[in-house]
Amino acid sequence: MNLFRPLLLAVTALALAHTAPALADKGGKGRGNDQGWGSEHSKRDNDTALIKIEIGDRNILRDYLSSDYRAHCPPGLAKKRPACVPPGQAKKWAVGYPLPAGINFYPLPDSLLGRLGAVPRGYEYVRVDKDILLVSEASKKVIDAVTLLSAVGN
Known part of the structure; x- marks a missing residue:
């Protein structure tokens, strides 16, 4: 009986030592450094959630788009959805993604930037076709946008 008790304690201690890591919080879904699948994706989208075009700036940009482009839009295209966009020329960018290669973008006029x-x-x-985008300078990732459709609809 004297030999049985220490053996039982040793087996119990060994069993507890091996189960403790299995019960521990994995932190990063078990992939180390608290970075599970999609961690780069979530870091990449953090700026999208934090940086937006302010409401006052959005209104100024809508006024600019509607006054500038409504006057230059042919009557047939003004009634289309999206407005003033020829067939086959719908937007080729998306918020949360970099501007695709080959898309031409232009700076906004200084007179408009001074009001923002x-x-x-x-x-x-930047301006892409008839949309104004807030983009990251380095990656050209689209953070937020004011589109002609939103400007003409108001």
Whole structure:
């Protein structure tokens, strides 16, 4: 009986030692450094959630788009959805993704930029066709947008 008790304690201690890691919190879904699948995706989308075009700036941009492009839109295209966009020329960009290669983008006029609030460092406003986008300067990822359709509809 004296030999049985220490053996039982040793087996119990060994069993507990092997089950403790299995019961521990994995943190990063078991992939180390608290980074599970999609961690790069979530880091990439953090700026999209935090940086937006302010409401006042959005209104200024809508006014600019509606006054500038409504006057230059042919009557047949003005009634289309999306408005003033020829067939086959629908937008080729999406919020949360970089501008595709081959898309031409242009800076906004200084007179318009002077009326807008400052954007965070590393971001800029650009015009793509008849849309105004807030993009990351480095990656050209589209963070937010004001489209002609939203401007004409108001």
